[in-house]
Amino acid sequence: MEKEKIAQAVEILRELDIDLWMVIDRESGIITDPMMDYVVGNHATWLSFFLFSRTGEKHAIVGNLDVETFRRAGLFDTVSAYKGSPRDDLLRLLRRLDPRKIAIDYSPDCAAADGLTHGNFLKLLELLQGSGLSDRLLPAEEVIAKLRGRKSAEELRRLRAACAITLDIYGRVARKARPGMSEKELAAWITARREKMGLPAAWHVDSCPAVFSGPQEIGAHSAPTGNVLRPGHIFNIDFGVKVEKYCSDLQRTWYILRPGEKAAPPEVQRGFDVLLESIRLAFAALRPGARGVDIDAVARGHIVSRGYDEYPHALGHQVGRDAHDGGALLGPAWERYGNLPFLPLEKDQVFTIEPRIYIKDFGVATVEEMVVITAAGAEYLSQPQVELWLVKPGR
């Protein structure tokens, strides 16, 4: 898949009028630029430079003992090995390519585009000293946002598969869950099912799944506890798997019936209905060119207009190889989100839609769907939750 992504990167460089993209990494086992996995596909030991030009040239400069690894992989036109310092090889290559704009991986707003460490940035400046080339550096944020964001047919297939597996597990929860079971026990059961399929969790296993029950509000989004499921409570689960590197990230909400109840109490049902409405309204507003800040406002505004508190986070994020995949965000104009809510949406980006409503005395209702932006609007990758799922009491 690296070849597909490199070809896409070259197109994006042309589109953005950027001459060169340079990924810089070292000791990948300790800390690694997330773009290494996309366009390099191997680990680097010593300070290494991977250059992709708008003309389609691809070059690697690596420590001498790494050279064979990168030559064998066959992704680069040239792989040069250095012993003392990469300076000469790097300057020679850059002078020949003579790029006016060199994109490197840093971004104050987006972790996925921020793979260059500060020490490696300083090292780069030191290597380029006196060459005049450091004035040509700019952040690769946009290159990376487009490269991670625009999903190919194959990437969409994997994302759909990850959604289907997650929903299959969710479908079994109502039969498995029972009052008296703790959040941790339910989480352990889900983890066991995932492991049986040999699939990695979509994010850190401590909170994948997150299982959250009951009327307190604080704690949703953190690890499951010993709190037990009780009749008359809501519980929600946030979970995802990786299928061939691609994540799902979906939430569902259940209500535990009290003895004698056939349905959830009206205030629970009403909160849940408002939650689903907010998803539908946001979904209907999605289209290429729309801004995330406006999509977020649709859902947030609806929930507030119905008398509920606004959710304390963004409406949705992109999903790809990481569950929080970065780039354009369906979020409010809060400083913590930087410029991401203002980036225009693009066809083939995949987003979550995940509002939440706190229903007093019952719990936190959350539903999270995954959608892909299409030419005309959007399409669900997950079969949406259309009704509140009920757990029967004494069994």
Place this chain on the structure above:
Amino acid sequence: MEKEKIAQAVEILRELDIDLWMVIDRESGIITDPMMDYVVGNHATWLSFFLFSRTGEKHAIVGNLDVETFRRAGLFDTVSAYKGSPRDDLLRLLRRLDPRKIAIDYSPDCAAADGLTHGNFLKLLELLQGSGLSDRLLPAEEVIAKLRGRKSAEELRRLRAACAITLDIYGRVARKARPGMSEKELAAWITARREKMGLPAAWHVDSCPAVFSGPQEIGAHSAPTGNVLRPGHIFNIDFGVKVEKYCSDLQRTWYILRPGEKAAPPEVQRGFDVLLESIRLAFAALRPGARGVDIDAVARGHIVSRGYDEYPHALGHQVGRDAHDGGALLGPAWERYGNLPFLPLEKDQVFTIEPRIYIKDFGVATVEEMVVITAAGAEYLSQPQVELWLVKPGR
């Protein structure tokens, strides 16, 4: 173990006369500061600040939905949650602590101390703008070098256990290996044994183990290939496991007897003997206060004086939670190693000693031991290889 490491960090801050150490992370699932695992022990979702003062205060500032995770963990005196921006909480805390020196995680020379991304660095400057605090920032290289380098009794126990398991597997290789077997097959057998014990590989599985055979020189340090073991060839293996997060990193060399041979040819034996001598000489020179550049020169000089090419890398690196653990290095004064070969060695640091010799027409001989610096000198953590291991021919 986070508490032990935090207490150690506070001691180190006092020793180095640094008032505050600040670890900064966000979206740990995408890219994470390696020090998070040492002193935080949880993943951060939004831009987060973890502050450790020389007076022993510990504070966290995290995104609102992460707050419960960090409060439950109980490592911090205060955990403050922000919704819009961390600015107010961060400035309030820094103004109260009023540190003259604030160490943050960047280092041009050492990946393990370079966990702050460039984008997060820029974000930090933006948050501190106008406060006068940004002039007080300095790299945490020394804090991290000492914190990772100085192994506690418990850390040494785990490292010894990882060495013992690796050597146990190596002990079986001579019975398992036979001419005609490919490097890949032998590697797969080692991997299967490791997985059976439920232990992670010490570095990326593509090249852990690295199995490298035969007379060509290029390719050692890369992944095993379909090349087959042949009588009259040397082969070496580089492998390690993690025991409770702590790595081994050991190499051994074997010679495959030709029919009729009872021992390796004299030129192979001589090269191997010079290799072991170089290890013994370097080992004897180790002591607190010595510099890595001088230790490297002992082994390198011995090998060159006996007519062999110098090895194209450093003599040894530190080992801990990562196989290449950073900080002081037993390496030559090559630009790629920056200042690391000049840092004085300290008691309780763990190093590899891993020279190599190319023996023309036979292959690459490498032996890698692990040692710990003691008050008086050094001690082996691995039972050293004292003779060339032989594989019998036709079986």
